[in-house]
Amino acid sequence: MVEILHKRVSELGFKDKLEIICEDALKAQFPQFDLVVANIPYGISSPLVTKLVYGANPFRSLTLLLQKEFARRLLANPGDSEYNRLAVNVKLVAEVEFVMDVSKRDFLPCPKVDSSVVIIRPKAQIPHVNLDEWRAFTRTCFTNKNKTLAAMFKQKKKIIELFRLSKMKDSPNKYGVTNSNCEFVDDDEGEESDKEGFDPCSDSEMELSSYKKKIIEVLKAHGFEAKRPSKLSNEELLNLLALLNRAGVYFHG
Numbered sequence: 527m528v529e530i531l532h533k534r535v536s537e538l539g540f541k542d543k544l545e546i547i548c549e550d551a552l553k554a555q556f557p558q559f560d561l562v563v564a565n566i567p568y569g570i571s572s573p574l575v576t577k578l579v580y581g582a583n584p585f586r587s588l589t590l591l592l593q594k595e596f597a598r599r600l601l602a603n604p605g606d607s608e609y610n611r612l613a614v615n616v617k618l619v620a621e622v623e624f625v626m627d628v629s630k631r632d633f634l635p636c637p638k639v640d641s642s643v644v645i646i647r648p649k650a651q652i653p654h655v656n657l658d659e660w661r662a663f664t665r666t667c668f669t670n671k672n673k674t675l676a677a678m679f680k681q682k683k684k685i686i687e688l689f690r691l692s693k694m695k696d697s698p699n700k701y702g703v704t705n706s707n708c709e710f711v712d713d714d715e716g717e718e719s720d721k722e723g724f725d726p727c728s729d730s731e732m733e734l735s736s737y738k739k740k741i742i743e744v745l746k747a748h749g750f751e752a753k754r755p756s757k758l759s760n761e762e763l764l765n766l767l768a769l770l771n772r773a774g775v776y777f778h779g
């Protein structure tokens with residue numbers, strides 16, 4: 527395709543106006559861009575959309591041909607069965623507009639899946655929130671997006687993880703917890719075990735229990751206890767994150 531493009535622009539006399547970067551799109555450092563119009567490889571849709579939307583580049587719009595199901599997930603709203611962490615995170619900073627469906631029969635050779643075109647535009651006003659903290663928080667919430675928040679935050683593993691993160695805020699070198707939540711690939715609904723991989727012995731049971739109580743009190747006091755992440759708007763999630771942070775509960779070290 528690169529050769530064909532080079533040949534075509536040469537024939538049309540546009541050779542000096544086109545620079546072709548032939549690299550892995552996930553690894554390449556993009557030059558400054560204003561518009562993206564792309565038929566992207568469907569297999570890397572999630573990390574590529576993340577990279578484009580959360581990159582440092584102040585773009586105007588991204589017009590993307592995506593696999594239809596992926597586009598539906600990106601367009602989903604709270605309460606929709608497809609609502610997911612990707613939609614939550616993209617919609618924090620951008621608006622996603624549906625343009626059109628494109629049938630697989632419109633391609634030759636005919637692929638296995640249908641496609642859709644969407645336009646993503648950055649929001650004029652982005653909520654004031656630490657993005658690493660936000661993404662770690664939505665990762666926690668959307669790992670079990672249909673569980674109630676009370677059930678989710680009663681999981682021992684989760685409590686220990688958050689407790690250590692909160693302590694790490696006070697003494698960063700003492701606690702070896704790292705949080706690799708920076709990418710929001712489509713990994714919601716990965717059920718978590720309550721016990722695996724954590725050694726609660728190093729934290730006092732009493733401290734853990736009062737920490738858990740503190741979280742549950744925040745949920746109860748603000749009517750979040752019986753709510754489920756899959757039904758919460760970004761405004762509600764932002765509010766919950768702010769309330770938890772204020773109570774000393776953090777999701778990112």
Ligand SMILES: C[S@@+](CC[C@H](N)C(=O)[O-])C[C@H]1O[C@@H](n2cnc3c(N)ncnc32)[C@H](O)[C@@H]1O
Pocket residue numbers: 549550551552565566567568570
């Ligand atoms: C859906 S096709 C689109 C091709 C072309 N843009 C078009 O519209 O006909 C996606 C293209 O991205 C290429 N590709 C796959 N993974 C890639 C990656 N990580 N970085 C850059 N290109 C990739 C594929 O080889 C394929 O040519």
